[in-house]
Amino acid sequence: MRLIFMGTPAFSVPALNEILGQGHDIAAVYTQPPRPAGRGMGLRKSPVHAFAEASGLAVRHPESLRDPAEQARFAASGAEAAVVVAYGLILPRAVLDAPALGCYNIHASLLPRWRGAAPIQRAIMAGDERTGISIMRMEAGLDTGPVCLTETVPITAETTAGDLHDQLAEVGASLMVRALAALSRGGLACNPQRPEGVTYAEKIGKAEAHVDLNQPAGRVLRHIHGLSPHPGAWVMLDPAAKPVRLKLLRVQMADGEGRPGEVLDDALTIACASGAIRPLLVQREGKSPMETAEFLRGTPIPAGTELG
Missing domain, CATH: 3.40.50.170 (Formyl transferase, N-terminal domain)
Incomplete structure (x- = not known):
């Protein structure tokens, strides 16, 4: 034709x-x-x-x-x-x-x-x-x-x-x-x-990229995966000190409970309103995507840290 x-x-x-x-x-x-x-x-x-x-x-x-x-x-x-x-x-x-x-x-x-x-x-x-x-x-x-x-x-x-x-x-x-x-x-x-x-299916708005950790873990996971790789859903790293956006590009469900946004262990498991997620692929602002284990070797985030 x-x-x-x-x-x-x-x-x-x-x-x-x-x-x-x-x-x-x-x-x-x-x-x-x-x-x-x-x-x-x-x-x-x-x-x-x-x-x-x-x-x-x-x-x-x-x-x-x-x-x-x-x-x-x-x-x-x-x-x-x-x-x-x-x-x-x-x-x-x-x-x-x-x-x-x-x-x-x-x-x-x-x-x-x-x-x-x-x-x-x-x-x-x-x-x-x-x-x-x-x-x-x-x-x-x-x-x-x-x-x-x-x-x-x-x-x-x-x-x-x-x-x-x-x-x-x-x-x-x-x-x-x-x-x-x-x-x-x-x-x-x-x-x-x-x-x-x-x-x-409305166009994705910029405000949607900020991860709302006051949601159940399953909903947070879907939100993150729906915005990966573009525009990339993000949390604020060290919000009280030197705020830096950390994009979460791939995550999995994880065991654990805590305050929404609380880091629960040295593997960056993050508490949600119920349940938790564990990032597998992240991207620091201005950097390339990398596996979470590699990121943590250069930027340790101890348990108890609050992400915003």
Whole structure:
């Protein structure tokens, strides 16, 4: 099929790679414009932009798709369908209607649960035992279109948002090429989402990154894993002396009780409102992530220390 691909972050790259591998004709790749990044704030191309250029594909990166000239350029591509994976721009009606067979989105949840910006993080933070990928035919509403294919992925106590991101990117790529194969044969059935069970995955706010240890240990663990590795949930180390943020990137449940925030042993076991957690991977402010045992060799934190 002749397709347009629309995506921006690393999550989108496996889908583009898989679609190319299946022999589809990519008329153009749309992605977000290069943005200032790094210490020098030089312009950096998105992961999709870099991959598409390396693959010899035509790349377009308009600031908006609301310009009629840009919409006409999109329609003139002759694409039969568009594949959209974390593109980051709203698609106006004129763009949605341009491909004869429609626009299809890889969404990282089992719709209608977790429509919106942060479905991976919110599923973990809410304690969901499963999530997955939905292939959706797009319409004007926010993730409201009919669902064509789904695949379920379990969430365990060890699953972080980074783990789930990488797994769902691969699952989404595989599921999308299946959907395109069915679409090319005229056999892709898409069913309206059920009205019950709708939830919205709001964008992660900066204030959410501060770990609230006045919560049960299981809820604290899910909160930490849902924000790992980005933005990274943190506690304040030595809050009464020289405050330093310590990100907790991977933790496990641990035995012990104490005041919320109290360090219970020399392995950095931390008491919560009930139960405790033990960090496995941490990141001190301005440093690289490291295993907790390595961190403690350079920065011992004795039992009885209060974390805030």
